[in-house]
Amino acid sequence: MEPIIQSRLETDFYKLTMGQVVFKKYRDLPVKFALKNRTASVPLARHISEAELRRELDHVMTLPLTNTEAHYIRGTNEYGDRMFDEKFIEFFKTFRLPPYRLEWGDEQLTLEFEGPWASVMHWEIPALSIVNELYYRSLMKGMSAFERECVYATGQLKLVEKVRLLLAHGKVTCCDFGLRRRFSRDRHDYAVRVMAEELPKQFLGTSNVYLAMKYGLLPMGTSAHELFMVLAGMFEGIYKEPFLEDALVASHRRVLDDWWGEFGQGLSIYLPDTFSTDFGLRCFTPEQGWAWKGMRHDSGDPYQWGEQKVIPYYRAIGVDPREKLAVFSDSLNVSSMIKLHDHFTGRIRPTFGWGTNLTNDFGFKTLSLVIKTVEACGQRLVKLSDNIAKAIGTPEDIARYAKAVGYSTDYNKECVS
């Protein structure tokens, strides 16, 4: 069987953009990432074979960046002229992924990655894709050939239905964010190709740099909680209690400044929910609100987010929200995209980063796996988000951060993807 990850570019585009910022400013900062299975009811360790997982992870460590892939990265200019520096490309070509730490439990497995931030961050996406695909393979293993064919046919028909519905709603635009949770390498490739061919005006691109290169699509992505979480840890180490709120504000602002400094308006989509969108908007100056292209929604009720937080934020700083993008990216499916699109069109400009439901809709329950930064500079890290079920951190740390930022949401919704 072919390896699941076959290219160094089989990662999300934002890992390259964030990677350049980290490489330039925080290269050697010690960071730890860990796998978290938010679908605790699925005993991953009983489904997946340790040997297979090791083989796949080991293979990722051997992948070179080919000359053609280096040309591709160097030639990226969709968000600013030749946005990747030669020094970063050279680093991305030559760095080694640090070793992973894998422990097999009865039900769950421990998978951690520790090392200098600029290197270790590139484990997240391939590792998630691998664990996901091995899990879905395990579900298929007991099946007959006929049953497996039914699974594929189910996925096929669901994809057809998606295409038909989107064609009937020709103003809904979206892109693929589903690499990390895909059913399989092969079906992901197929779904992206079909979307690009059938919906050339609505399907804007993919976060999977390898598929963007393969099919000549726009590589897409914004930025992740990772930047805010790690910088918060770093600043907490500097500021100490009782100045946690100051540390969070200062670190948040630093991330925003770093990002704009590196990519300017080209990539200026703000992800405000790391420590709640309320906090995120408090840190976002009017000058930033004016200049940045828009924001991304990743947790909590999306209508409330738009109506009660983001649109009022723009109005308060004197900006017409209809000039701003709202990139929805939390547990979308076609009907929720259409509903959000119809609701927000004319109020703000909605578009969609479509993940799990696009690349993993084969009749199985989806798995909510994440690999998140859990430690940096010896500090345990925290994410709150607008959905407490998506929070990361120990209960004590979450409480501490919640208190510091005045976190009050009691929105709690199972993560299905």
Add this chain to the structure above:
Amino acid sequence: MEPIIQSRLETDFYKLTMGQVVFKKYRDLPVKFALKNRTASVPLARHISEAELRRELDHVMTLPLTNTEAHYIRGTNEYGDRMFDEKFIEFFKTFRLPPYRLEWGDEQLTLEFEGPWASVMHWEIPALSIVNELYYRSLMKGMSAFERECVYATGQLKLVEKVRLLLAHGKVTCCDFGLRRRFSRDRHDYAVRVMAEELPKQFLGTSNVYLAMKYGLLPMGTSAHELFMVLAGMFEGIYKEPFLEDALVASHRRVLDDWWGEFGQGLSIYLPDTFSTDFGLRCFTPEQGWAWKGMRHDSGDPYQWGEQKVIPYYRAIGVDPREKLAVFSDSLNVSSMIKLHDHFTGRIRPTFGWGTNLTNDFGFKTLSLVIKTVEACGQRLVKLSDNIAKAIGTPEDIARYAKAVGYSTDYNKECVS
């Protein structure tokens, strides 16, 4: 059947580098290219179907430059940081190939391309590949399946033999220059892949930009007679008789200055034989001889070229020829490469641009087809070269140019490729 040319990058790398110089400095200069069958014994018009040729040429005109191909060009930095300008890439993405002019004779066909130099120059390589492949297909058409299989097996064994011989002479390095004369698209792809896999240290790259991208190889090329010929025509139009020699010297120097100005040392391999190597070396100042990396041999006796012209030239300007490259590219095969390598090693640094014999060795007589610039700015163009059989131009023009530069070679060797 699939089209022969399927990518805008299926051209020689030097068409892009020369293309950038032409785009910047001589974009709209009116130029005419024409097909010349130097193997007059083969009545091309009786072999090839006009409808098929038109279909293939028409298809080339429809090919877009994909986003990924644009990334690839933009990302080229092997000969200088980001050597292709955004304006040129934009032009290469959007320009239209001018219409071709095709007339069918009893034995030969007339195929001409006329238009602004920056556009029309991009016909040469795809058109040559197409005519070649259609000719070899015609030879196969009357064959039984078994006979065709024998042709492929012959090509396969000859390739094996090439690999073996080169492995046994591990210091011989070469690259693929065989796109324009290839037996077929498919066999070219195969030969390049095999060479790259089997001879990773000896096979340095390919002139075929598409295959360089596909296999992560170094795109390679120097420059062509085209630049010298067109500029000579342009300068002749300005200087007029009896100042032809002055015009040739001035145009030659202009080309050298344009080239160095655009690419500096990265691409500084001089092709001195357009109006004979003797003339070419007279135009090449000591400063240029010192700075440029080396020269390419494309006509005449290669030993005489090296021993009596190029090595003495370097010695006369006080340069150790062992620091300079000699890129041989005229009708090579493995044994001539080995012989040249053994002869010149320790005297100058030999390497090889291997064309027809690499990509078209299937037991058939090879065809010596060229598409050359024949007119520019209303002037008929001339190439002399060091082999009078390779000369281009009317007999009167050839005589005129020969007189102006003191051309005296009586080397005349049938062009077999």
